[in-house]
Amino acid sequence: MSITALQAPVTRNDAAISLAVDILAQRFGERCVRSQAIRMQHGHTTTWLPTQAPDAVVFALTTEEVAETVQVCAQHGVPVIPFGTGSSLEGHVNAPGGGISVDLSRMQAVLEVNAADMDCRVEAGVTRKQLNSYLRDTGLFFPIDPGADASLGGMAATRASGTNAVRYGTMKNAVLGLTVVTASGDIIHTGGRARKSSAGYDLTRLMIGSEGTLGIITELRLRLHGQPEAVSGGVCPFPTLEAACQAVILTIQCGLPVARIELLDPLQVRASNTYSKLELKETPTLFLEFHGTENGVKEQAELFAEIAQDQGGGPFVWATQAEERTKLWSARHDAYWSAFTLRPGAKGIATDVCVPISRLADCVGETQKDIEDAGLIAPIVGHVGDGNFHVLVLVDPDTPDEIKRAESFIERLNWRAIDMGGTCTGEHGVGQGKMKYMRKEHGGGVDMMRAIKQALDPLGIFNPGKIVPSQ
Structure with a gap:
């Protein structure tokens, strides 16, 4: 299958990786896993991009353990890829240069709930369903609902939204503060419990949507809402x-x-x-x-x-x-899974775009015609209250011509959305799959993103090959 979306080759250092893995295995024992099955699972992507497995997976239990892991990797220049539940769609958890996957799924503590202030603090591995189950008797709930039962750390890292975004906003509106492990292995805290602040740079929102390229989110302070009558x-x-x-x-x-x-x-x-x-x-x-x-x-x-x-x-x-x-x-x-009943045995190529509400009808209409002209089977669903819609192209992975037509269609869809004043992704994120559209959408802003990445992660160890190329 074509992998034209993988645009950022990452250099692999086998000797450094082997040394770092040995150190981490000695430190974490059975929680540093090198089995092929677990490694493949942590490079798995639920879309068409090929799996690129890490060399080991560390199952962290605390922020301090994440920091220790990063310190080892920084010392040896080894890539670190954060992992929540693996529900991302654009190759976010792939390891193109090998390295260590840091799995935060066992960090599942709800640390505090402040009902009077309508906020809470949770570890990054808590999922949205787990949080809402915990909140059930408080009269509060957490509204961001991307469909998958994603981890809250992963949802912040990819700036998730979903079905409730039209009323309650996205993760950037829901997060009040973060605990983050930096590329040097330091632990910092951003934001706070106050509902607004004018003190300094907004580091919280810098980290939201950074997809693990600037830091690893280990705790979140979240805004809650009252359950409607x-x-x-x-x-x-x-x-x-x-x-x-x-x-x-x-x-x-x-x-x-x-x-x-x-x-x-x-x-x-x-x-x-x-x-x-x-x-x-x-x-x-x-x-x-x-x-x-x-x-x-x-x-x-x-x-x-x-x-x-x-x-x-x-x-x-x-x-x-x-x-x-x-x-x-x-x-x-269940729309994603139901789509496969339209073509059993097919592979799904999922993509999303978002346009201004006033251009929604034009963009969806042109996209539907494009699907028909390309001879593809591709249902459309969308969180259209904020102009965001998704297309799942169902293809035969053994038919190169069909893959080529699907790729060409997806490119046209992304260019179309950007030309209409929209974005190449409303909620899937950039990862590997959307990198080719970043220059078209952001122009010189891509260079500023690269400068920020270089400043915060000078060794380039955090989730390399994602969002913007290192060169």
Whole structure:
């Protein structure tokens, strides 16, 4: 399979790596694992990029152990790749130059919850579902929901968002402070419990979205929200993708405080019907959810139904029972896996872009036509309340021409989004797969990113070959 996305060759130093692995094995014993299966798992990527395994995996239990590991690697110039749950999609956890994968998944303590201030402090390995389970009896919840049960450290590192972003924002809005291990193995703390500060550089947001290239996040202080009094939601079909997108645009422009607004194209609706046992009409469909008071969510749903009707959509089927909503949102979260029912045995190439809301209909429409012209099978889903949508291209990995057509389509999609004033990725992150688009999107800003990387990681040991090339 083509690997044109891998644009940053990383030099490998076998002698240094072997020495560092021996030192770490002596220090951590059975928690420094060199087995092939574990190494491959930690280089695994859930998309089409080939696996590039590390030479060993250290299962850290504390921030201090992460710092010790980094100190050893810094002493010998060995790459360090942070690992949470491995749910990233653009080769973030690959080890192109070998090195050590630092697995933080066993760091799962909820360290404190401050209900009065609506914040908490957690270790990086805690997942979003674990946190919300812990918070269940406090009247609070953590709203960022990327679909996968990702680790919170990984979600911060990739600036995750998801279905609730239209109302609650993304990880950059949710993180108040961090504990970070630097490239020298020092431990620093950024941010704090105050809801705002004018003191110095915003190091917290510098680390958010840095994908493990500037530091390793080991603890997070997170902003929480009150559980809404009432939640309602439902589905609404539309005659065309353009009509569905226009309804989204009008909903946002009207200031309707929708919590979730998700788009499924007809192909994805067919897949979800099959996989999740739904009975939806195979037409462009929006899934929605409203949070607020009993009267508030009722008014919001009624107003949206009017907007949808004006665009030729409807009827809006309102689901107020928790079981009904759970079934709908489970189907949405399972969209990735359900897509494979459209072409059993296929390999999925996942990509995402994000555009200004006003260009959403244009971008989705042109993308759908491009898929058809390229002769590809590629369902579209999206967190369209903030202009973000995803395409999963289903290809035969043994057909080079099909891989080439898929790659060309993905390139056109990314260029299209950038040309419309958008970005090559709304939430997947850059990793290896999106590096080729960074110069087009950021221009000279890429050089500033490289300068920051050089200043904070002069040896280039943190997750090399990601975001920006070292040369």
